[in-house]
Amino acid sequence: MKKVIYAFIFTLVVFGIFGAIWLSNYLALFKEVRTSFNNSSIVSENENDVPYKIELVAEGLSVPWGIVFTSDDxxxxxxxxxxxxxxxxGKLSEKSxxxxxxxxxxxxxxxxxxxxxxxxxxxxxxxxxxxxxxxxxxxxxxxxxxxxxxxxxxxxxxxxxxxxxxNHAGSRLKFGPEGKLYITTGDATQRNLAQDINSLAGKILRLNPDGSIPEDNPFDGSPVYSYGHRNPQGIAWNPETGTMYSTEHGPSVFDGPAGGDEINIIYEGGNYGWPLVSHEKTKEGMVSPAQVFTPAVAPASAMAYSGKLFPQFKYNLFFGALRGEGLYRIILEGKTLDKVAGFQKLPEVDLGRIRDVVESPSGEIYFSTSNTDGRGNIRTGDDKIFKITPNL
Structure with a gap:
């Protein structure tokens, strides 16, 4: 009987030691993640950081999708x-x-x-x-x-x-630094179209402003700039290096393992793999994502910030997350800022599903909610547009 008791006590001690080690490592990891998430909180430890506040701009909207500034006001x-x-x-027009x-x-x-x-x-x-x-x-x-x-x-x-x-209809529009119009398109839930160069689905397209095809496009006579995309909904260029970024929705169970949302560096003529590869899988001749999010966060936009008002965000990439319900920023590194050093979900943005995010001419950060899109929990006054400004 004593042997049984001693064996039981020994087992508890062993499991206790290993459990303590596991818990210590887990808490250390959790602390590290939380620390990185709090680098840009309103109470800033870095003297170069600018604390910020979130202000309501407009409400009572019907799924605001794309925002563009024509002037600062x-x-x-x-x-x-x-x-x-x-x-x-400062006023929302009543008439469309x-x-x-x-x-x-x-x-x-x-x-x-x-x-x-x-x-x-x-x-x-x-x-x-x-x-x-x-x-x-x-x-x-x-x-x-x-x-x-x-x-x-x-x-x-x-x-x-x-x-x-x-589902999977794209469709973000952005002009690149060279004056060409870029268009994201979804695969229209027909996965194989993404690998078909003759189809406009599952692509990033590039046009002249008048709709003609640029002579320097990678595929002769085609608006296709990159292919192998599932449903990209954000494109942006780094204001310092010109590096082109895209955010893309990963599989949703019916067409692949759930998760695998992507941050991609876009190259002329690049094949981004869908549906042949997703998540962390790679294949020769295909471009792998710079960052993968599993579980899914559903990135719906992209904005590379200038740093005009917030030096702590300079050249960071922002995107709104639908399923992830928040505003994310991607911290970049490397000579051309083409590598992901880390990411943060801004802790103060607890407003449900977030779709577009843009920078105003003066450097304020505007973003829209998407809680009335049929997939969110509608809050009083939804949908809304907010702005992030310095809290001086």
Whole structure:
């Protein structure tokens, strides 16, 4: 009997020692993560940090999707249901500047990206992307608009017949530093289209502002710039190095193991692997992600920050997370800032699903919620747009 008791006590001691070691390592890891998450909290330990505050800008919105500043006191934004609205001199316009009647707003699709011409305000051109129905098939169209200040008018169709679906429809628009228009497209839930160079689905496209195909595109006569994408919804360029970034949604069980959301460095002509590889899997001739998020956070945008108002965020990459319900920043390193050194979910941003994030001309950080998109918990006043400003 004594031997049994001694053996039992010995077992408890051994498990206790190993349990203590495991718990110590776990807590150390947790502490490390929490420390990195708190580097940019309002109470800053670094004297070069600028504490910030979050202010409500507009509320009562219908799934705000894309935001673009036309001046420091005016921005426009799309609502997925089909409207483009204006916030000017501290006031939200009651009337929409434009309602696109042929928008098919279904599930994730609808009126999406919004961008201004590099020559704005001289050109007064804006660009938007939206889903429409073509004989029962959902597709995406890119149109150029004319900004008449009090209203917007459609100027011309830039590109259409982009395969789409109620899910995986893209569709972020951004002008690159060289003045070309980049468009993200989803795989339209047809995975194999992402590897088909002749399809516009599952790609990042590159066009001239008038819709023509640049002569220096990687594939002759094609708008395709990179391929093998599942559903990228954010693109940005580092203001210092010009490195191009993209955020991309990973598999959702029905088309692969859940998780695997990506931060990618985009290269001309690059193959990003979908659906042949995902998560941390690699294959020769394909570009691996710079960062993978599992479980999924659902990155829905991208913004490379200048550091104008917040030096602690200089050249960091920001994105809004839908499933991750927050605003994330990616800390970059390397000669061209093409490697991920770490990431942080801003602890003060506890507002539900976050979609777009942009920088104002003066350096403030604006972001939108997406709680009325059918997948979030709606809070009073949703959806909303907020801004982050110095708390001096």
């Amino acid at each position: 005016r921005f426009l934004f799309t609502e997925r249901t089909g409207s483009i609205r204006e916030f000017k001199k 500047l434009l309602i696109l009647s042929d928008v098919n707003a279904i599930s994730e699709a609808g009126l999406m990206g919004l961008e201004k011409d590099p020559d704005y305000p001289n050109s007064k051109y804006l660009y938007t992307s939206y889903a429409y129905s073509d004989n029962g098939n959902l597709k995406v169209r890119i149109v150029r608009l004319i900004d008449g200040d009090s209203e917007l008018t459609v100027d011309k169709v830039i590109l259409e017949n982009i395969p789409a679906a109620s």
